[in-house]
Amino acid sequence: MVHYRRNFVPGGTFFFTVTLDDRRSSALIDHVVLLRAAFRKVRNERPFVTEAxxxxxxxxxxxxxxxxxxxxxxxxWRRIKGSFTRSVIATGAQVSRDHRGEYSLWQKRFWEHTIRDERDFERCADYVHFNPVKHQLAASPSDWPFSSLHRYVRAGILPPDWGGDGSADTSNFGERKD
Incomplete structure (x- = not known):
């Protein structure tokens, strides 16, 4: 078995990709209110700042x-995934189980990258905000409602039309090619 090593940096800033087990599912946006509630619940129990x-x-x-x-x-992440899964099940939605009888809404693992400096942070934040365009879910990043881009625009960090011309750095950082 491969033993993946994570870079645990106290007080660190990290980029994550967290994926549902069924890549054809739309559960995250179908139940986005429940996902946001899971984030809030866990943030109250175990503080963290959502940068993007x-x-x-x-x-x-x-x-x-x-x-x-x-x-x-x-x-x-274990708590966020668990809280969201329990909330989705409580709605009556069907969630499959694995061979051990455990719910298999999420992939077991997640991908993480330690943010090294301000340039790395900006590159990762740009990737986060441009991702709906990359996946052809929106013509412009500002068209996607489930993004912290809107908070960045309100704060004056990014212009309202950021990435609308396709000029954002869209390297494949953070995802495997399927």
Missing amino acids: VVILPDHLHAILTLPPGDSDFSDR
Whole structure:
């Protein structure tokens, strides 16, 4: 078995890709209110700052910063996934189970990258915000409602038409090619 090594940096900032088990599912946007509630619940239990996020039908990308002295992002994702799964099940939605009888809404693992510096942060945030265009879900990043891009625009960090001309850095950072 391959043992994946994670880079646990106390107080670090990390880019994540978290994916549903069924890549054809739209559960994340179908139940986006429940996903947001799961984030809030876990953030209240185990603080973190959501620096950037985009919710797509079958996966999400997020940049999170942990408190000083805390490097346990894995527990936060376990809690977010679990809270969301329980909430979706409570709606009566059918969620499949794996061979052990455990719910299999999410892929077991997630992909993470430690943000190294401001340039790396900007590159990752641009990737997060441009992702709906990359996946042909929107013509412009500002057209996608489930994105922190709108918060960046309100704060004056990015212009309202950011990425609308396709000029954003859209390298394949953060995702496997299927």
